[in-house]
Amino acid sequence: MRKSYGVAVPRLPFRVGLGRLLLAVTAAAAVAAALVAVLGQTGVPADGETRSGSTRTRWGPLDPADRTLLTKVRQAGLWEMPAGQQAQQRASRPRVREVADMIMEQHMRLDEDVRATAQRLGVILPTEPNADQRGWLKELSGKVGDDYDRTFVLRLRAAHGKVFGVIAQVRASTRNTEIRAFSERAMRFVNTHMTLLESTGLVTRSALS
Structure with a gap:
C-alpha cells in the first residue's frame, strides 16, 4: 500500500517494462477516444453490450x-482519464492537480482490469463516454480557476458515489465469481477516489446537499 495524505492507495499486480509501456499506450488511446467523442467527431454509437438475459460462463x-457493472466502470474511466489529464494542466490548486494525477493513474490500471475481465466473460465494452459524461467534459472545458477546481471535484465525487452504489449492489447479488472478484477490486478503487476528492476540502456538506 502506498499512502498519500493519509489515504491508502490500492495496488494491483502490475507488470513492469513492456507491460507498463503497453498500459500507457492503451490508456492514451482511451483518453484520445474520449476526447474525440466530446468533440462530436464520432458518428458510430459505441455503447457496449446490448444483450439481455443471463448467459452461462465457467x-x-x-x-x-x-x-452493466462492467459497462459503467469502463465508461467511468473513459471520461475520468481525460478529465484527470485536463485537471493536471488547468486546476488552480496544487492538491487538486495532485488528486487528478492519482485518479487518472489508478483509472489506467482499473481500465486494464475491466477490459481483461470483460474479455474473459465475452462482454463487449463501450468505447466512449455516455452523453452525460461528454457533457461534463464540455462543462469542465469552459471553467477556469477556483470554479474549475470545484466543478472537477464535485462532478467526479458525485459520479463516484453513483458507481459505488452499482458496484455494491452487484457485489451483493452476483452469482458469477469472476464478477464478484472484480467488483471487490473496483470498489477499493472507487472508495479511494472518493476519499482523495474529499481530501481537497471542496466536498463540503452544502456541496453534497
Missing part, C-alpha cells in the same frame, strides 16, 4: 446487472 451465470 464462473457462473452472467446476469444483465453484471454486464
